[in-house]
Amino acid sequence: MTIPHGSGNLVGLPFPTAAKPRxxxxxxxxxxxxxxxxxxxxxxxxxxEVERTGDWEPLRExxxxxxxxTMRNLPELLERFETAATEAGAVVHWARDADEANRIVGDLxxxxxxxxxxxxxSMATQEIGLNEALxxxxxxxxxxxxxxxxxxLAGDEPSHILVPAIHKNRSEIRELFAARMPGxxxxxxxxxxxxxxxARRHLRAKFLSAKVAVSGANFAVAETGTxxxxxxxxxxxxxxxxxxxxxxxxxxxxxxPRFADLEVFLQLLPRSSTGERMNPYTSMWTGATDGDGPSxxxxxxIDNGRSATLADEVGRQALHCxxxxxxxxxxxxxxxxxxxxxxxxxxxxxxxxxxxxxxGVAANKSLPYASSLCxxxxxxxxxxxxxxxxxxxxxxxxxxxxxxxxxxxxMGWVMRSRRRYEAGLRAARMGSSPWRGKGSLSRxxxxxxxWTSSRDLPVPPRESFxxxxxxxxxxGTGANGEGE
Amino acid sequence: xxxxxFITCVNDLMFPxxxxxxxxxxxxxxxxxxxxxxxxxxxxxxxNTGYRAEAVPLAKRFAGVFDPYDAIVSxxxxxxxxVRDSFPGLAPGDGRVASVSARTYELSELLxxxxxxxxxxxxxxHKVTYHPTCHGLRMLGLGDKPLSxxxxxxxxxxxxxxxxxECCGFGGTFAVKNAEVxxxxxxxKCRNALSTDAEILAAxxxxxxxxIGGGLxxxxxxxxxxxYAEILAAREHDRGPSAGHxxxxxxx
Numbered sequence: 001m002t003i004p005h006g007s008g009n010l011v012g013l014p015f016p017t018a019a020k021p022r023x024x025x026x027x028x029x030x031x032x033x034x035x036x037x038x039x040x041x042x043x044x045x046x047x048x049e050v051e052r053t054g055d056w057e058p059l060r061e062x063x064x065x066x067x068x069x070t071m072r073n074l075p076e077l078l079e080r081f082e083t084a085a086t087e088a089g090a091v092v093h094w095a096r097d098a099d100e101a102n103r104i105v106g107d108l109x110x111x112x113x114x115x116x117x118x119x120x121x122s123m124a125t126q127e128i129g130l131n132e133a134l135x136x137x138x139x140x141x142x143x144x145x146x147x148x149x150x151x152x153l154a155g156d157e158p159s160h161i162l163v164p165a166i167h168k169n170r171s172e173i174r175e176l177f178a179a180r181m182p183g184x185x186x187x188x189x190x191x192x193x194x195x196x197x198x199a200r201r202h203l204r205a206k207f208l209s210a211k212v213a214v215s216g217a218n219f220a221v222a223e224t225g226t227x228x229x230x231x232x233x234x235x236x237x238x239x240x241x242x243x244x245x246x247x248x249x250x251x252x253x254x255x256x257p258r259f260a261d262l263e264v265f266l267q268l269l270p271r272s273s274t275g276e277r278m279n280p281y282t283s284m285w286t287g288a289t290d291g292d293g294p295s296x297x298x299x300x301x302i303d304n305g306r307s308a309t310l311a312d313e314v315g316r317q318a319l320h321c322x323x324x325x326x327x328x329x330x331x332x333x334x335x336x337x338x339x340x341x342x343x344x345x346x347x348x349x350x351x352x353x354x355x356x357x358x359x360g361v362a363a364n365k366s367l368p369y370a371s372s373l374c375x376x377x378x379x380x381x382x383x384x385x386x387x388x389x390x391x392x393x394x395x396x397x398x399x400x401x402x403x404x405x406x407x408x409x410x411m412g413w414v415m416r417s418r419r420r421y422e423a424g425l426r427a428a429r430m431g432s433s434p435w436r437g438k439g440s441l442s443r444x445x446x447x448x449x450x451w452t453s454s455r456d457l458p459v460p461p462r463e464s465f466x467x468x469x470x471x472x473x474x475x476g477t478g479a480n481g482e483g484e
Numbered sequence: 485x486x487x488x489x490f491i492t493c494v495n496d497l498m499f500p501x502x503x504x505x506x507x508x509x510x511x512x513x514x515x516x517x518x519x520x521x522x523x524x525x526x527x528x529x530x531x532n533t534g535y536r537a538e539a540v541p542l543a544k545r546f547a548g549v550f551d552p553y554d555a556i557v558s559x560x561x562x563x564x565x566x567v568r569d570s571f572p573g574l575a576p577g578d579g580r581v582a583s584v585s586a587r588t589y590e591l592s593e594l595l596x597x598x599x600x601x602x603x604x605x606x607x608x609x610h611k612v613t614y615h616p617t618c619h620g621l622r623m624l625g626l627g628d629k630p631l632s633x634x635x636x637x638x639x640x641x642x643x644x645x646x647x648x649x650e651c652c653g654f655g656g657t658f659a660v661k662n663a664e665v666x667x668x669x670x671x672x673k674c675r676n677a678l679s680t681d682a683e684i685l686a687a688x689x690x691x692x693x694x695x696i697g698g699g700l701x702x703x704x705x706x707x708x709x710x711x712y713a714e715i716l717a718a719r720e721h722d723r724g725p726s727a728g729h730x731x732x733x734x735x736x
Contacts, residue, residue, distance in 0.1 A: 015662070016661065016662050016663075016664065016665075019662065019664055019665050020664045023664045023665055023667075023668050024664075029668075332650055332651045332653070332669050333662075333665050333669070336665050336668040336669060337665055368534075369657075369658065369661050369662065370662065370665075371655070371658065372618070372651050372653060372654065372655025372656075372658045372659075372666070372669070373532060373618070373655055373656070373658070374618035374622070374650075374651035374655070375618055375619070375621075375622035375623060376618075376622070376649070376650075376651070378622070379622055392531065392532055392534075395532070395533060395534030396534050396535075396536045397534075398534055400534065404533075408529075408530060408533065408535045408538060409535075409538065411529075411530070411538075412527075412530060412535070412538035412539075412541075412542070414524075415493070415524045415525040415527070415542055416524070416541055416542065416545060417524075418521065418522050418523075418524060421493070421524040421525070425496065425497050428497055429497070440698075440701055442702065447660055448660065450659070450660035450661070450663035451659055451660055451663070451698070453663050453667065454663070454666075454667040454670065454698075454699065454702060455659075455667075455670070455695060455698030455699050455701075455702055456697075456698045456701040456702050457694070457698060458498060458694065458697075458698075460497050460498050461498075461500060463500060464496050464497055464500055465491050465495060465496045465499075465500035465503040465504070465519075466491070466496055466519070466521060468500055468503075468504065469503075469507075469519045469521075470521075
């Protein structure tokens, strides 16, 4: 039986095609350089504090181990979560894919006769394209996270997991607010405090009138049925407490076995994501409580390719991700392309291994190659996801073009025999001998034209190492040549 | 101790001077080194590009060729990392592969950890900046071993490379498949290298050096690249960095 893959906002143009205009977008490059540099430095400083006491590596290992154990026991833990949440007064729904999840959420909202809802920043709802699906049903969803609001007002897509509007600078945001946000004063400046105040005034009215809020969750505790959202602005807290109905869309991999496990993740996550010791707002709710917060609580657990990912013993570690974005911020590829080049709501190194697994590698075959395998992502990952290992693993599954396949097969055949290998060396030296006088080549045909577009390539010298070794041995100079 | 040189296919063809430097250096330090001529390629390109099935026989072949030796040394961080980090996973349950894999060292590991060398007795009167390549840095965990050896070279002036741990953008086939992004990364590496005002950028991997050197050459930057083994092997009577190290005008 094949396990179905996911759908939604997970596939775009091939990475090299989508990356090209972004690499050449000077404004974008400047925004990304500044923003990733700032977050990188903040993270490094607060992680170093914990490294100094010797606690960071044990914390990471604990995070990894808890997630690995969770994945091995996911079916039982999910049922346990459902039981606990239901006993606490929540209604748990199960969605196989994006369409099913969108339908469940839309039906719940329409059954309550609502046309406007407020939203907490959530990757899961971006993944399934909830806002667009609701709009098609005549429901207007307002993003209340400042950066998500910016992206929504611009009719844009998020380009970072934590900072969705990282590709915009503050003067661009000022222009956007002035043009698109109702009630914005033309005298608005691009001071961050002024921009936040304008958004606050705009959102306040939405908070006070909304009857339904939609959120995601950072963690779902199987033991107690508790959902957890961590955030910085307090806008999430407003959505999670004021409306009567709260609908949370949660990927099945967000499960933690025990409440006490939060101890590990609430230390790992803020330091890795915003570079803070602790995030300003941590909201937790367990079902519904009379007279305290929403009385009508729903949880939509989505699969959308996660079971298929779980079936891959090497690739399943991508499901350990806690969406901190540390890997994006250190990635030299992400820093030069931004998130849109990845064509998925999950960009950067984690996106390059998560998106192809959710959709199936064949549907997303360029992403496993969108990395130089430098390993910076693995080094910072708070739950030790070996991203380079999974990238290489997924490359095995990616469909290949025939020319590359036959070149690789030939190369493999040559390398399996000394005689063929030595003949290959001779052929390479002879083939390039007309250019030896030049020292290097600056123009080569496809596929090496990709190399020479910006780099020269040296010409092999007349004598290979092995020929030198043989000659020196024969001449009896002890293969030394130093004359000592 | 029986030491075997794993030259790597790229060095065998393109950069024989690096191999010669390793041989000279080890002999000067009083160690015998052999070159098993049966060796070919470790299969790194196959494994990393998605052709694992082609890499498996190469890993097993490698183990057969190098099994008779106590230590295998390679002047390439990424090929040494391939053997040590990836080989056991390519041939699970193959004891010989696992054993040979564990006996394989990058040059600075052999010198510092196994042979206890701190000063190679080299003389190299040039300004040098050192780039710690990604696989050496993160997969092998070379730390400051190569730099500590370079620091003891007489006459050398070492300049710190800004953002040293950032990838140069090579990444094997990445440089061709994603040439735009690779070039953008290379530009920043070259900018940082040139800001040091050094004459030479050194590293533990000729693949990365081919990439950085190819960029510097294209820009006519007036800065060249060199494998650090060639610096550690250099002596007082050698004639400068442009002679004896370029092997028939190989510009890197």
